[in-house]
Amino acid sequence: MSAIKPVFLVDAYSDPVIIRIEGRASFQNSGCVRDFFEQRINEGHARFVVDFQRCDSMDSTFLGVLAGAGLRLRRLNPPGSLVLARIAPRNLELIRNLGLHHLATVDAGDFQMGFGQPAQPLTEPARSALTDARLALEAHENLVMTDEANREKFQDVLAFLKNKVGRK
Template identity: 35%
Template structure:
């Protein structure tokens, strides 16, 4: 990456929480390294997350489904487990509220982030692969489980992705498939 380019996802793992700064547009195109990072820190037992969206220009539903998955995964794990979303900006805040994510995460739109140094970019060596069909499906499925409105909004997307997954599965089992 060039010297003036900045990772979309910058992280710092503290002993008692994980801090993530999101720069630019967070979407299915670039969220796979982010998803893998969150999977790893959840597996390590982290249950407090702070996300700073001050420099985030947009959030897509795949990214938000990943966030919802983390919020649901930590829910009830420990008494002080939580996800906090800071400085969302008007448009991103509206999206978060429309999808019901504000009900499973602490939203503090105007609160400043903690003073964090040593942020590390994740996905700097990103190979350009977008999230897989399965990952996009799982993210949208999580959103549909949050509320009935999301179930209606994403019904067609989920149905399409289920069809794609079924086709991939059949293709993987096809004995005539060339290697």
């Protein structure tokens, strides 16, 4: 168990926009990251770097949120970019196994970066169980869009979540 309270620190107005993960990135705290990507992309930002140096671990919902951002950035004209930087070996294995390396530049080395402004923490608003289930479903559907092989990996999760949110 991590001693670090999970948090995402951001430099929202830098170019590229920087998101630093501190602690565990999971279904419990991924909603604010999805909302942050959506807001910044809607404002015209198209280049993002996610710093994994202090990321203890992550789950498939968080990876699906990243996949959703990568898919959306690819559809921009011109396409945007997503860099996943300073990734530890275990997290790198997860990223590759789920196909995110097809959507993002993956840098497992010592990517040089810093915040231009003081880092601001993202806050996770209270969400209902149904909202959390919708987020998890969307994230896992993003993973299937990223790599069709993920459909088999997550078929039970997808069935459970579709049932929970009432989608067939």
